[in-house]
Amino acid sequence: MRLLVTGGCGFIGSNFIRYWLKKYPDHQIVNLDKLTYAGHLSSTFDFSKQKNYRFVKGDICNRKLVNDLIKETDIVVHFAAESHVDRSILDPLVFVKTNVLGTQNLLDAALKHKIKRFHLVSTDEVFGELPLHGGKFTEQTPYNPRSPYAASKAAADHLARAYFYTYGLPVTITNTSNNYGPYQDTEKFIPRMITNLLTGENIKIYGDGKYVRDWLYVEDHVRAIDLVIKSGEEGETYLVGGSDREINNLEIAKIILRIMNLPDSKIQFVKDRPGHDRRYAIDSSKIRKQLNWEPLFSFDDYIAKTIDWYEKNRWWWEPIKKKSEKLYKKTMQI
Numbered sequence: 001m002r003l004l005v006t007g008g009c010g011f012i013g014s015n016f017i018r019y020w021l022k023k024y025p026d027h028q029i030v031n032l033d034k035l036t037y038a039g040h041l042s043s044t045f046d047f048s049k050q051k052n053y054r055f056v057k058g059d060i061c062n063r064k065l066v067n068d069l070i071k072e073t074d075i076v077v078h079f080a081a082e083s084h085v086d087r088s089i090l091d092p093l094v095f096v097k098t099n100v101l102g103t104q105n106l107l108d109a110a111l112k113h114k115i116k117r118f119h120l121v122s123t124d125e126v127f128g129e130l131p132l133h134g135g136k137f138t139e140q141t142p143y144n145p146r147s148p149y150a151a152s153k154a155a156a157d158h159l160a161r162a163y164f165y166t167y168g169l170p171v172t173i174t175n176t177s178n179n180y181g182p183y184q185d186t187e188k189f190i191p192r193m194i195t196n197l198l199t200g201e202n203i204k205i206y207g208d209g210k211y212v213r214d215w216l217y218v219e220d221h222v223r224a225i226d227l228v229i230k231s232g233e234e235g236e237t238y239l240v241g242g243s244d245r246e247i248n249n250l251e252i253a254k255i256i257l258r259i260m261n262l263p264d265s266k267i268q269f270v271k272d273r274p275g276h277d278r279r280y281a282i283d284s285s286k287i288r289k290q291l292n293w294e295p296l297f298s299f300d301d302y303i304a305k306t307i308d309w310y311e312k313n314r315w316w317w318e319p320i321k322k323k324s325e326k327l328y329k330k331t332m333q334i
């Protein structure tokens with residue numbers, strides 16, 4: 001089997017390739033990544049020399065390049081995206097270019113070359129926010145994106161589904177909650193907290209901190225994608241969430257501080273993000289029942305393992321953090 005993975009130098013994409021090469025050593029993977037600020041070759045160092053792996057630096061919006069690569073592909077697994085909500089508030093255009101036009105470019109090429117499966121990796125943020133108490137997102141929840149990032153991902157989902165209904169392209173989609181784990185950029189919530197503490201800084205919490213997210217360990221997400229590609233039904237969407245309980249940002253900060261033996265006084269509240277969604281929660285019954293998926297990694301155990309990974313892999317995050325902290329200070333003054 002020949003896979004084209006887009007965005008394989010990012011957080012989830014690099015974890016996906018690592019998992020896939022180990023599980024399917026006879027498959028070929030081409031990783032197409034533009035190496036934006038969020039793409040790091042260092043995230044692929046341990047598998048970059050494998051014979052069945054090839055890295056191509058390029059943009060998913062490049063028609064010729066995408067056509068040439070998809071010509072020799074059985075399955076596309078599409079991770080590449082502008083993925084940070086804060087950045088989408090500052091510069092929405094690049095989100096539309098990559099997340100919408102880039103996805104459409106891939107879909108066109110996939111159709112032309114009659115690939116076996118196009119898997120789109122998406123987010124629960126397309127559904128908007130939930131009240132603090134109440135139900136969860138399901139596959140039937142209407143789309144209601146509230147940030148430019150979420151709106152661009154929603155557009156990509158709609159396009160992918162339209163290519164299934166209109167042209168019969170074998171599309172599947174997973175909408176997942178917030179992931180955490182190794183190789184996540186230090187500008188994201190959990191790695192920023194951990195690396196701030198490892199460098200003697202305070203933790204920054206937006207608003208009152210009572211924002212609830214559903215946290216999924218990245219390997220559980222990757223396992224879900226594997227199952228959907230193998231056994232998911234064409235044209236179907238699967239929601240994938242991990243939380244064994246609902247935890248707000250402030251509670252997460254306190255859990256991290258406890259594991260790192262640091263006092264709560266390290267928490268610093270900062271001005272809230274505009275349009276900050278109050279709560280996301282995912283009902284994963286469909287993938288659990290139909291594909292027998294369940295999360296294997298509990299938050300308490302795997303947040304500790306994630307902290308341990310950042311403690312041991314300063315070589316990976318220290319150069320990345322220098323850049324991301326500069327951006328936070330310049331643009332958001334936090």
Ligand SMILES: NC(=O)c1ccc[n+]([C@@H]2O[C@H](COP(=O)([O-])OP(=O)(O)OC[C@H]3O[C@@H](n4cnc5c(N)ncnc54)[C@H](O)[C@@H]3O)[C@@H](O)[C@H]2O)c1
Pocket residue numbers: 006007008009010011012013032033034035036037038039040058059060061078079080081082083084098102121122123124153175176177178179180185
């Ligand atoms: N991280 C999460 O918690 C989460 C949750 C749900 C869904 N998702 C989705 O999963 C996917 C991967 O997320 P992530 O956290 O790994 O993102 P990331 O920001 O860590 O990585 C994105 C990767 O895409 C590459 N890229 C960006 N624009 C590109 C372009 N035009 N052409 C080629 N490559 C380009 C970047 O260089 C980077 O390597 C995204 O589609 C995101 O929307 C992420």
